[in-house]
Amino acid sequence: MxxxxxxxxxxxxxxxxxxxxxxxxxxxxxxILGLTGTKYGxxxxxxxxxxxxxxxxxxxxCLTSLKQAQGKQVTTIEGLKADKLxxxxxxxxxxxxxxxxxxxxxxxxxLLSQNSQPSDTDIDDAMSGNICRCGTYPRIKAAILSxxxxxxxxxx
Numbered sequence: 001m002x003x004x005x006x007x008x009x010x011x012x013x014x015x016x017x018x019x020x021x022x023x024x025x026x027x028x029x030x031x032i033l034g035l036t037g038t039k040y041g042x043x044x045x046x047x048x049x050x051x052x053x054x055x056x057x058x059x060x061x062c063l064t065s066l067k068q069a070q071g072k073q074v075t076t077i078e079g080l081k082a083d084k085l086x087x088x089x090x091x092x093x094x095x096x097x098x099x100x101x102x103x104x105x106x107x108x109x110x111l112l113s114q115n116s117q118p119s120d121t122d123i124d125d126a127m128s129g130n131i132c133r134c135g136t137y138p139r140i141k142a143a144i145l146s147x148x149x150x151x152x153x154x155x156x
Contacts, residue, residue: 004021005018006018006021006067006070007070009071009073011074011076011078015033017032020066021066021067022065022067024061024062025052025061025066025074026050026061029052029061035078037102038050038051038076038077039099039100040062041062044063045060045129046129047103047131049099049102049103049130050103051106051107051129052074052076053074053109053110054069054072054073054074056073056075056110057110058106058110058111058126075106076106077102080105082147084147084150084151085105085109088147091143091146092146094140094143095136096136097133099133100131100133100134104127104140111123111126111144116152123141
């Protein structure tokens with residue numbers, strides 16, 4: 001066993017990686033495991049393109065090291081289970097160029113898992129760290145509100 005062997009619980013599967021523990025999880029996911037849905041944007045945690053979930057909370061993969069992910073549940077866009085949100089995203093024709101969409105969806109899913117009935121302000125706050133150069137913000141908000149309504153209807 002190498003000094004750099006790490007376990008990564010990713011999308012419900014356990015991976016053993018021989019990698020630098022300080023490597024951002026973004027590069028491990030993309031370059032070592034070949035899951036390219038999580039995007040590189042700014043490398044400084046400012047744009048949200050690399051958003052993943054760590055123990056259900058939205059986190060920036062470009063700023064989170066493999067060492068920080070040890071013993072935690074990591075989910076990428078490939079492992080996201082949010083049928084109502086994905087359907088709503090499609091219904092509202094949210095993507096334009098699509099580059100930011102994995103990060104947008106991961107942030108929206110984290111919001112809805114913590115607050116299934118968010119207000120406009122809650123949505124603005126939760127999504128403020130995700131940049132969309134195409135400006136699809138109104139469609140993103142509408143999709144989140146629709147998914148929220150669908151979740152509420154499902155519960156009743």
